[in-house]
Amino acid sequence: MTTITEDYHAHPDATGHFGPYGGRFASETLMDALDELSAMYTKLKDDPDFRQQFDKDLAQYVGRPSPLYLAERLTKNWGGADIYLKREDLNHTGAHKINNTIGQALLAKYSGKPRVIAETGAGQHGVATATVAARLGLKCVVYMGAEDVERQKLNVYRMRLLGAEVVSVTSGSRTLKDAMNEAMRDWVTNVDDTYYIIGTVAGPHPYPTLVRDFNSIIGREARRQILEQTGELPDALVACVGGGSNAIGLFWEFLNDEGVEIYGVEAGGHGLDGDDHAAPLSKGRPGVLHGNRTYIMANDDGQISATHSVSAGLDYPGVGPEHAWLKDSNRAKYVAITDDEALDAFRELTRTEGIMPALESAHAIAYAKKLAKQLGKGKRIIVNLSGRGDKDVHTVAALDGLSI
Amino acid sequence: MSRIAATFERLKSEGRKALIPFVTAGDPRPDVTLPLMHALVEQGANIIELGMPFSDPMADGPAIQRANERALANGMSLRKTLDIVAEFRKTNQDTPVVLMGYLNPVEWMGYETFVNAAHAAGVDGLLMVDMPPEEGGGIVDYAKAVGLDLIYLVTPTTTNERFDIICKRSTGWIYYVSLKGITGANTLNVDEVAERMRWIEQHTDIPVCVGFGIRDGETAARVASVCSGVIVGSVLVNAIEKLESESAIEISSQVSKLLGDMRTAMGRA
Numbered sequence: 001m002t003t004i005t006e007d008y009h010a011h012p013d014a015t016g017h018f019g020p021y022g023g024r025f026a027s028e029t030l031m032d033a034l035d036e037l038s039a040m041y042t043k044l045k046d047d048p049d050f051r052q053q054f055d056k057d058l059a060q061y062v063g064r065p066s067p068l069y070l071a072e073r074l075t076k077n078w079g080g081a082d083i084y085l086k087r088e089d090l091n092h093t094g095a096h097k098i099n100n101t102i103g104q105a106l107l108a109k110y111s112g113k114p115r116v117i118a119e120t121g122a123g124q125h126g127v128a129t130a131t132v133a134a135r136l137g138l139k140c141v142v143y144m145g146a147e148d149v150e151r152q153k154l155n156v157y158r159m160r161l162l163g164a165e166v167v168s169v170t171s172g173s174r175t176l177k178d179a180m181n182e183a184m185r186d187w188v189t190n191v192d193d194t195y196y197i198i199g200t201v202a203g204p205h206p207y208p209t210l211v212r213d214f215n216s217i218i219g220r221e222a223r224r225q226i227l228e229q230t231g232e233l234p235d236a237l238v239a240c241v242g243g244g245s246n247a248i249g250l251f252w253e254f255l256n257d258e259g260v261e262i263y264g265v266e267a268g269g270h271g272l273d274g275d276d277h278a279a280p281l282s283k284g285r286p287g288v289l290h291g292n293r294t295y296i297m298a299n300d301d302g303q304i305s306a307t308h309s310v311s312a313g314l315d316y317p318g319v320g321p322e323h324a325w326l327k328d329s330n331r332a333k334y335v336a337i338t339d340d341e342a343l344d345a346f347r348e349l350t351r352t353e354g355i356m357p358a359l360e361s362a363h364a365i366a367y368a369k370k371l372a373k374q375l376g377k378g379k380r381i382i383v384n385l386s387g388r389g390d391k392d393v394h395t396v397a398a399l400d401g402l403s404i
Numbered sequence: 405m406s407r408i409a410a411t412f413e414r415l416k417s418e419g420r421k422a423l424i425p426f427v428t429a430g431d432p433r434p435d436v437t438l439p440l441m442h443a444l445v446e447q448g449a450n451i452i453e454l455g456m457p458f459s460d461p462m463a464d465g466p467a468i469q470r471a472n473e474r475a476l477a478n479g480m481s482l483r484k485t486l487d488i489v490a491e492f493r494k495t496n497q498d499t500p501v502v503l504m505g506y507l508n509p510v511e512w513m514g515y516e517t518f519v520n521a522a523h524a525a526g527v528d529g530l531l532m533v534d535m536p537p538e539e540g541g542g543i544v545d546y547a548k549a550v551g552l553d554l555i556y557l558v559t560p561t562t563t564n565e566r567f568d569i570i571c572k573r574s575t576g577w578i579y580y581v582s583l584k585g586i587t588g589a590n591t592l593n594v595d596e597v598a599e600r601m602r603w604i605e606q607h608t609d610i611p612v613c614v615g616f617g618i619r620d621g622e623t624a625a626r627v628a629s630v631c632s633g634v635i636v637g638s639v640l641v642n643a644i645e646k647l648e649s650e651s652a653i654e655i656s657s658q659v660s661k662l663l664g665d666m667r668t669a670m671g672r673a
Contacts, residue, residue, distance in 0.1 A: 015538065025507060025534045027463045028557040029584055031566060171469055177460060184462045189585035191561060288507040288534065289460065301481040302512030303459040 002262075008255035008331055011322065016205020016292075019328065022321035026204040026291045029188045038206045040110060045213065050106065057102045058217060061135070062092045066218075068225035068382070074352045080372030081235065081379035085355070086222045086250060088386045095358065095387030096215060096246040097128040101197055103214030105132035108195035115139040115194045119183040121148055121176035121242065122313035122360065123155025124387055125199030130164035140164040143182040145175040148312045155391050173306035176242075176316045180290050200243025201320030204291030208320050215249025222382055223253045235375055236261040239384035240363040241281070241334065242314035244323045246386035255331060264323060265367040267309035268336035278307035280319050281327050281334035289317070294324040310339035310395070311359035313387075341366040346389060346396065358387035359395065407500040407528045408553050408576040411450055412611045412632060421670060422633025423448055423624070424613060425663050426504065428455035428471040429488055430480025431644055436652040437488050443660035445499050448667030453531070453635060456485050456505030463533045465588035471641045474648070482509045482518075486525040493526030502529035502555060502576070510543075519546040529553035529576045537573040544573070557581050558612075560600065567607065577611040577632065580604065585616070588638035592617035598630040605631075621669025628670050636666060 011018045016038075024034060044050040058064040067090065071083045088096040101118075108116050116138050120126030126142040133140035142164050149156050149168045159166050172178040180203075187196040201208045201215075226234050237254060239247035241264040254260045269277030277283065280295040287296035289304060297305040297317040309315040326332040337345075342359055345366035350356045357365060361384070368383045375381065389396075397404045405413070415422055425444045429437050441452055457475040461468060489501050503522065510518050510532065522530065530552055535543075537556055547554050553576030558567060561584060570578065580601070582592040597614060604612055614627050615635030624634050640659050647655045 023539050024536065025539050026536065027533060027559075028536055028570075029463075029559040029561050029581065031536055032561045032563050035563075171466075172460065172473075181460050181462045185465070185586045188463060189589060191584060285512075287511050290462070291534070293511075296508065298459075298508060298512060300512075301483070302509030303457075303476060304508065 002259055004256055004258050011325065012205065012209060016209065018322050018325035020286065021294050021324040022205060022208055022292050024204040024291065025288045025293065027188055029191060030204070033191045034204055034206070037107070040107060041206055041210050044107065044110060053106060054103055058099065062098050062102060063090065064217065065221045066090050068222055068229065070229070071353050074349065077352060078369055078372045080377060081375040081381045083368055083372060084226060084234070084380060084382045085385045086218060086382055088218060088246065088384060089355070089357065089361070089388035093124070093128050093131050094390065095124040095128065096218060096249060097125045097199060098131065099217055099249065100199065100211050100214040100245060101125070101128040101132045103210065104197045105136055108138060108197065109136060111195055113193055113195040115190065116197050117141045117143065117183050117186050117194055118197045118199055119143045119176065119179040120199060121179070121315060122311065122358070123148065123152040123159065123391060124313060126164070126166070127155050127158050127162070129197050129199070130159040130162035133164060134162045141167060141186065143167050143169050143179040143186070145179045146170045147174040148176065148179070151395055152312055152391055154394070175307070176312070177304060184290070200245040201248050201322060202243045202290055202292055202294065202318055208292065208322055211245050212248045212252060212322060215245050216252040218246065218249035218384065219251060219253030222250060226380065226382060230380060232380070233257055233260055234382045235259070235379040236263060236371060236381045238263045238265060238364045238368045238371060238381060240265045240314060240360045240386060241319060241323060242267070242278070242316050242360065243318070244320035246384050248320060248322055250382070250384040251332065262332040263367060263371065264332055264334045265363045266334060266336045267311060267314035267363060268338040269308040271338055272336055275305065276308035277336065278309045278315050278317065279336045280317060281323060282336045286324065292321045294318050294321040295327070310342060311363065313358070313360040314363065335367055337363040337366040343396065343399065345369065355385070356389035357385055358389050359392045361386045406551055406553060406576070407498070408451065411500055412577065415450060421628035422450040422613060423663065423667055423670060424451045424453055424633055424635040425449050425640055426453040426455060426635055426637035427640055427644065428457055428468065428475050429485040430457055430475030430478060431471040431641065432474045432648045433478045434480055434484055436655050438491050439652050440656040440659060441492050442496065443656035444663055445496060447660040447664035449499065449663060450633065451500045451502060453502045453504050454485065454489065456482055456503050456509060458506040458509060461506060463586055465586040465638065467588045467638045467641050467645065470645060482513060486521050486527070489527050490525040500528040501526065502531055503527055504531040505533065507532050507535050515543045516546050519543065519550060519552055523550035523552055527552065529555050531555040531579060537569055540573065555579055558604070560584055571608045571610065574610055577613050578608065579635065580612050580614045580631065582614050582616045587616060590617055591619060592623070592627070594623065594626045597627060601630045621666045624666045625669045625671070636663065
């Protein structure tokens with residue numbers, strides 16, 4: 001049983017550090033903007049009007065609370081612990097990403113800046129940003145790696161329909177990390193009139209904190225829901241980890257709960273024995289990337305590695321600094337699931353429950369299958385179903401040899 | 405006295421300004437960098453800023469991004485960058501060399517190992533783009549122990565409060581980034597820089613050098629007249645790109661000639 005020996009809600013410190021991780025490793029040009037953002041967020045996060053507006057938007061625009069669903073047929077087939085799915089896939093725009101963009105769009109509005117930018121991997125954060133920008137009448141530019149533009153065409157078109165400009169990034173490995181580099185470059189150049197809506201719990205302080213806070217609604221609801229449905233806390237939580245925003249969103253409310261085991265699932269790609277994966281917590285080591293110190297995948301010279309995952313949203317060589325700290329402090333365990341295991345889980349959940357998960361979330365489903373057997377009957381696992389799989393249908397079809 | 409302090413003192417006594425070229429180590433190939441450094445000195449470089457190649461140069465524009473990619477594709481690394489400086493020092497003990505880059509390769513090597521290796525190679529200063537003074541705590545003691553200067557950036561968005569912090573932490577010189585944005589972006593506004601420089605010089609005794617947006621001799625001369633030196637980067641890196649397939653000697657000769665023209669415009673006296 002997990003024993004809690006410290007207050008896991010007491011982080012980060014005033015300068016944005018989670019133990020040795022996090023911080024603000026940013027260009028000097030951005031330091032003042034980051035100070036301003038910190039000050040604004042510190043003031044607004046406890047402001048009743050701001051909280052009320054955020055809660056109202058989540059309820060009336062996003063459609064929260066999202067259900068906590070006992071997947072009975074899946075549970076029966078697996079023959080182990082009860083599987084509860086936190087249905088973030090049912091949110092407006094189809095993923096947890098909207099929780100954060102609603103919050104940050106409010107910050108952008110308060111800041112008075114007329115233009116927002118974002119980076120995106122799978123396109124879910126880009127769509128969520130383009131959505132709130134459309135709603136608030138903000139100009140929106142989304143940076144997306146050229147490889148991701150290719151494999152996530154549906155989301156690219158959704159963003160364009162929403163009025164956003166999608167910039168295909170052709171530098172480096174042409175994926176999420178390069179999109180983030182390009183968004184940083186834009187922000188450095190246009191810092192006076194532009195608010196950068198970072199999509200995950202990474203980046204320079206205060207981003208890891210505010211993105212976590214906006215997503216922590218997931219765990220607050222799930223904790224209340226499981227208590228209502230079963231009268232008890234879960235035995236384990238499972239969520240996929242790319243940058244780690246859906247995972248921290250589910251985990252945070254439970255961090256101080258004894259007896260709740262926490263599992264973050266990284267992208268194992270073609271397997272952790274080779275280099276074709278995106279599992280910095282499993283196989284990387286601490287370094288500095290995109291404004292924070294965290295676990296990173298890099299070669300012997302410290303050059304950032306090109307990563308691989310079938311899921312664009314997990315295809316990132318770093319991870320949010322709070323996860324790095326939760327790993328080191330042994331509060332959470334980080335494991336990996338391969339492309340093939342995730343694809344099997346995608347099909348299994350679709351056929352068994354009529355729920356098509358995003359390939360990112362399918363990694364969490366696949367690990368839950370293993371864990372359900374280990375924990376056994378009568379135990380409860382909450383799996384964060386962070387997004388829906390519509391965007392991945394053509395990827396899966398291509399693997400089946402079909403073009404749709 | 406450090407090589408950097410001695411250089412600024414000598415230039416000041418001669419009524420001259422520092423001309424500081426930036427090139428990425430190993431661009432376009434590792435064999436080019438050493439002859440290029442010597443050629444730059446011959447053409448009037450007072451200090452050399454050598455970029456440590458990084459896979460994800462977030463503060464750089466397309467020209468220097470490609471320079472990083474060329475260097476890494478041709479096998480450049482942080483170790484090899486230090487080796488080149490050590491070779492340079494065998495025949496040049498006077499011209500300061502400052503390494504500029506991003507923190508991850510340095511973290512990967514380890515601060516203590518890196519600082520000692522850099523010092524042994526003859527490196528004089530260090531400028532980490534993604535390490536503001538607040539995050540420099542891990543390296544500052546090692547750097548101080550061997551006399552390696554830590555140079556920090558000041559930008560048009562730096563507040564007066566932050567400026568004070570940066571001045572206290574900076575040794576060697578302060579690098580004033582003349583415009584908001586990435587390397588190689590716009591052309592700077594000399595009048596704005598001059599105004600800011602007047603304010604800065606009232607608040608610090610450390611030499612202030614200006615970089616970003618200096619593309620020609622005339623701009624270099626005008627900017628140099630209001631500060632202690634100018635840093636020239638993207639112009640040289642663009643030239644290297646055009647000469648990519650040429651011999652090391654040809655690249656060194658043509659690229660350093662560009663710098664020589666700037667020196668001439670700034671006045672050799």
